[in-house]
Amino acid sequence: MEKVAANKGLLLERSTLVSDSRNPVGWTLLHSAAAAGASICVSGLLKLGANPFARDLTGRYPLHLAAAHEAPNLKHLKVCDILMAAMAKQGLASKKDVRAFYKSQGSRYDGFREALLPGRDLLMQHAVPWVKRPKTWISVGCGTARDIEFVTGHVKAAGTKVILVDLSDALLDMARQRVIDLGLQTQVQLVEGDINDPKIRKKLPEADLVTCSYCLTMIPKWKDALKNMLGLVKPGGNLALIDFVTREGRESNWDQKLYKWWFSMDGVYFNREHVDWLRAQKSLSTIWYSEEESRVPYTPYTPTHYLYVGEKAK
Numbered sequence: 001m002e003k004v005a006a007n008k009g010l011l012l013e014r015s016t017l018v019s020d021s022r023n024p025v026g027w028t029l030l031h032s033a034a035a036a037g038a039s040i041c042v043s044g045l046l047k048l049g050a051n052p053f054a055r056d057l058t059g060r061y062p063l064h065l066a067a068a069h070e071a072p073n074l075k076h077l078k079v080c081d082i083l084m085a086a087m088a089k090q091g092l093a094s095k096k097d098v099r100a101f102y103k104s105q106g107s108r109y110d111g112f113r114e115a116l117l118p119g120r121d122l123l124m125q126h127a128v129p130w131v132k133r134p135k136t137w138i139s140v141g142c143g144t145a146r147d148i149e150f151v152t153g154h155v156k157a158a159g160t161k162v163i164l165v166d167l168s169d170a171l172l173d174m175a176r177q178r179v180i181d182l183g184l185q186t187q188v189q190l191v192e193g194d195i196n197d198p199k200i201r202k203k204l205p206e207a208d209l210v211t212c213s214y215c216l217t218m219i220p221k222w223k224d225a226l227k228n229m230l231g232l233v234k235p236g237g238n239l240a241l242i243d244f245v246t247r248e249g250r251e252s253n254w255d256q257k258l259y260k261w262w263f264s265m266d267g268v269y270f271n272r273e274h275v276d277w278l279r280a281q282k283s284l285s286t287i288w289y290s291e292e293e294s295r296v297p298y299t300p301y302t303p304t305h306y307l308y309v310g311e312k313a314k
């Protein structure tokens with residue numbers, strides 16, 4: 001593993017420096033360096049791939065800590081300059097690198113993100129019609145396969161074959177471990193790749209159930225992704241999605257605009273057209289649709305997410 005020499009003769013592994021490990025208030029090493037006005041450390045961490053858009057538990061970027069320092073001085077101004085340049089560079093990049101984004105989150109992903117992705121338990125346990133005992137289930141953008149944990153009993157009882165698809169090798173490694181821990185390794189197959197890649201789709205069979213949780217808002221070609229997912233559903237089967245959205249009827253309110261902008265910084269793009277597209281499909285009848293607000297931990301903010309389940313015509 002690559003090693004880098006840090007100040008005071010400390011040897012730190014590169015992965016530790018750029019990983020998402022945090023102190024109890026959610027600071028990454030970049031937050032700490034920014035708060036200390038340590039411009040050389042900030043530059044070094046950014047060069048190693050530290051994420052300038054990482055937020056602490058109150059939603060602050062490293063830039064906030066440098067700019068809002070109680071005794072700001074030239075050191076902090078320099079850090080602000082460096083961080084703003086890095087954020088602009090990443091923010092202007094037209095294509096976000098989803099693989100690299102998740103690689104940097106490492107094994108902390110589940111614990112930290114759990115509360116940020118609400119309602120998956122409700123979708124998986126109560127909206128998906130397990131009473132139909134699906135024989136095949138494709139989970140698109142499965143991440144660490146948290147969804148499977150909500151319904152392990154159903155999957156075992158129905159003998160469902162589960163195919164987990166994701167772009168990120170780092171998250172699929174965690175999914176693999178979860179599957180082993182749940183004793184589901186004989187029922188689960190992992191497929192690494194983009195749902196919009198024809199080579200990946202060729203590997204996927206038609207399925208009784210296709211699900212996608214908190215992934216569609218990350219896919220630039222979302223309409224292709226929806227068409228591909230719908231194409232994978234067997235006649236009579238179900239398509240189930242959960243994701244963030246601007247609240248129906250309140251799209252132009254300031255809070256909705258704020259959430260849309262805020263999440264877009266992490267490559268998550270709220271778009272009501274996703275829901276409109278699903279509800280407009282003649283081959284799909286909606287069997288569940290609901291919208292809920294849920295609080296982002298440690299903030300007063302409550303973005304909306306929707307739960308959708310459709311059944312494909314026979």
Ligand SMILES: C[S@@+](CC[C@H](N)C(=O)[O-])C[C@H]1O[C@@H](n2cnc3c(N)ncnc32)[C@H](O)[C@@H]1O
Pocket residue numbers: 098099102117120140141142143144145146147165166167168171193194195196212213214215218219
């Ligand atoms: C916010 S995470 C959600 C993970 C998981 N569904 C959950 O709810 O915990 C989004 C996931 O979608 C994956 N993803 C994004 N774009 C994708 C694509 N085009 N094809 C497959 N997976 C994709 C990412 O790698 C990531 O694991």
